[in-house]
Amino acid sequence: MSDKVYVGVDLGGTNIKIGICDKQGNLLHTYEGPTGVEQGPEAVLNRIAEYVKQIVSDSPFEWEQVAGVGAGVAGFIDIQNGTVLFAPNLKWKDVAVKRELEQRLGLPVALDNDANVAALGEAWSGAGAGLKNIVVYTLGTGVGGGIIIDGKIYQGFRGMAGELGHIKVVPDLEAIQCGCGQLGCVESVSSATGIVRMAKDAVERGETTTLSLNENITAKDVFNAAKDGDEVAMRIVKRAAYYLGKSMAAVAVVLNPQRFVIGGGVSRAGDILFEEIRKVYAQNVPEAFTQGVDIVPAKLGNDAGVVGAAGLNLR
Amino acid sequence: MSDKVYVGVDLGGTNIKIGICDKQGNLLHTYEGPTGVEQGPEAVLNRIAEYVKQIVSDSPFEWEQVAGVGAGVAGFIDIQNGTVLFAPNLKWKDVAVKRELEQRLGLPVALDNDANVAALGEAWSGAGAGLKNIVVYTLGTGVGGGIIIDGKIYQGFRGMAGELGHIKVVPDLEAIQCGCGQLGCVESVSSATGIVRMAKDAVERGETTTLSLNENITAKDVFNAAKDGDEVAMRIVKRAAYYLGKSMAAVAVVLNPQRFVIGGGVSRAGDILFEEIRKVYAQNVPEAFTQGVDIVPAKLGNDAGVVGAAGLNLR
Numbered sequence: 001m002s003d004k005v006y007v008g009v010d011l012g013g014t015n016i017k018i019g020i021c022d023k024q025g026n027l028l029h030t031y032e033g034p035t036g037v038e039q040g041p042e043a044v045l046n047r048i049a050e051y052v053k054q055i056v057s058d059s060p061f062e063w064e065q066v067a068g069v070g071a072g073v074a075g076f077i078d079i080q081n082g083t084v085l086f087a088p089n090l091k092w093k094d095v096a097v098k099r100e101l102e103q104r105l106g107l108p109v110a111l112d113n114d115a116n117v118a119a120l121g122e123a124w125s126g127a128g129a130g131l132k133n134i135v136v137y138t139l140g141t142g143v144g145g146g147i148i149i150d151g152k153i154y155q156g157f158r159g160m161a162g163e164l165g166h167i168k169v170v171p172d173l174e175a176i177q178c179g180c181g182q183l184g185c186v187e188s189v190s191s192a193t194g195i196v197r198m199a200k201d202a203v204e205r206g207e208t209t210t211l212s213l214n215e216n217i218t219a220k221d222v223f224n225a226a227k228d229g230d231e232v233a234m235r236i237v238k239r240a241a242y243y244l245g246k247s248m249a250a251v252a253v254v255l256n257p258q259r260f261v262i263g264g265g266v267s268r269a270g271d272i273l274f275e276e277i278r279k280v281y282a283q284n285v286p287e288a289f290t291q292g293v294d295i296v297p298a299k300l301g302n303d304a305g306v307v308g309a310a311g312l313n314l315r
Numbered sequence: 316m317s318d319k320v321y322v323g324v325d326l327g328g329t330n331i332k333i334g335i336c337d338k339q340g341n342l343l344h345t346y347e348g349p350t351g352v353e354q355g356p357e358a359v360l361n362r363i364a365e366y367v368k369q370i371v372s373d374s375p376f377e378w379e380q381v382a383g384v385g386a387g388v389a390g391f392i393d394i395q396n397g398t399v400l401f402a403p404n405l406k407w408k409d410v411a412v413k414r415e416l417e418q419r420l421g422l423p424v425a426l427d428n429d430a431n432v433a434a435l436g437e438a439w440s441g442a443g444a445g446l447k448n449i450v451v452y453t454l455g456t457g458v459g460g461g462i463i464i465d466g467k468i469y470q471g472f473r474g475m476a477g478e479l480g481h482i483k484v485v486p487d488l489e490a491i492q493c494g495c496g497q498l499g500c501v502e503s504v505s506s507a508t509g510i511v512r513m514a515k516d517a518v519e520r521g522e523t524t525t526l527s528l529n530e531n532i533t534a535k536d537v538f539n540a541a542k543d544g545d546e547v548a549m550r551i552v553k554r555a556a557y558y559l560g561k562s563m564a565a566v567a568v569v570l571n572p573q574r575f576v577i578g579g580g581v582s583r584a585g586d587i588l589f590e591e592i593r594k595v596y597a598q599n600v601p602e603a604f605t606q607g608v609d610i611v612p613a614k615l616g617n618d619a620g621v622v623g624a625a626g627l628n629l630r
Contacts, residue, residue, distance in 0.1 A: 132472075133471055154464070154570075155571075156448055156570055156572065157447070157448050157573035157607065157608065158571060158606070158607065159571070160568075160571040160603060160604065161569065161571040162569065162571075163568040164568070164569065166600075166601055167568055167569065168564060168565065171486040172486075180601040181602070182601060246483070249483065250482050250565050250569070253475075253478040253479070253482055254462070254476065254477065254478075254479065254565070254566055254569050254570065255469075255471055255476050255569065255570075256470075256472050256473060256474070256477075257472060258472040284483060284497065285481075286481055286495040286497060288473070288475060289475065292472065292473065293472065
């Protein structure tokens, strides 16, 4: 029982999830509690420290075995300094998470954004385990991305590498504006938001689809309708998959990763989505980029964030 | 005089160029002689070994100071094994350059493709010196690319990373087929070949351009005509720059490099090309990717290959 263990914190707008991993990235213990965003950063940081101490004391591990604590947060992060620059769902601006938690815990603390930690989790003990070069897409409200090179998150010049949702793949004349201000980003089509928007547009246009009976369409509804043979829904799924595949083709010739891992809520659509993505990818790269390269679903599900956060302290 | 020095070999279809660099990447001595491709690989390898011994013995350096020999070759390379898989302009197939030269020289030998070594040269002592993350485009007959991360060439899963010429940026309906088999690669428009093709097409269509007086249009002619106010030539230059800028925008959100370096013959067009590329780039990335990021001409010119080849033995 003297091996090092790694603590991960998935800091969400509603809940804080904490986990302890062994050095292989197996998630051994988890704890989840309310974030209490309304009480402000100070209270949230106190709560995280309290939860971390609690989970370790409830586990069979000694405090001295904890190599470090990592945290993943949705938002803009200054990774080097461990500061949350801006996190919309926490309503935080310039919160020095690393410094504050290190003071409270007396352990090394590392911070990164949610898409990067999810990618690291999948690389450590998920769908990319054992591979040197993988690229992870996280399909949710937006399209997030993380690039893993030699088992580490690749950050780029200012920590902005892996913004895969903002690869512009939709031709200008067909494009709509993305949240980032640009036209035609893959996120504008292939995120849950993009899929729901396309479905609502189709319903509003009066197209013949079972989705028109639905007051509150979700991306899952669109995938289910497509599986049940709804042609309008199928067209939307194919469009989402098409632009994902096109964006992966661009990533492939730049990075030549061995594997693309796709996670996040939208990825649960399964074969109906993956088969189309694989087809479009293969059609859009020179043949050499299809050999030995695959596109697979993520394995860790909602645990990717907490596992990857724990992995931030691997050296 | 006991510091290590690095020998680089730029192995072309016509000439072999050899250089000695110090550990800062300064090119101290060069030697150039005919390749003699027609005599076959064995003779060429013997000649390289002879040239390397000659240049070192003519220099003030001792043989013992040579840390290693690197070679850059246009073609498909098995980098790990140091084998030229296929080099069209040498008419070589499966030549074990690393093994053969190590036997002849008794020194470590490393091999990589021409675009990668040019990128490494610029990163070592050229336009990217001192920066951690740069991306280098080489605009010639094709569009080559090299990605430098932490001062090293990033190879990817099977050594195919940095094939920037095959980012597909031309909308399908406007696209022509690229040498790689795909439609709409940036290489099909922004290489010298692409620029000359567009110029010839314009002349054949009977457009009003000074280029119609030219029997044998080169990319340089197109840039010169554009500088002299020829509107057709200007449109072609803008199109080449537009798709380069679009491809760089895709690279930026994936890799977030600090600097794009553009070399190769076409890059000598200067401001007329660079200003347009910078404008299109800035229009096609979220604002954060423009801050602190620049797009500059290569510095080493034709020496980039020999300097970068020498740099392959930096550890």
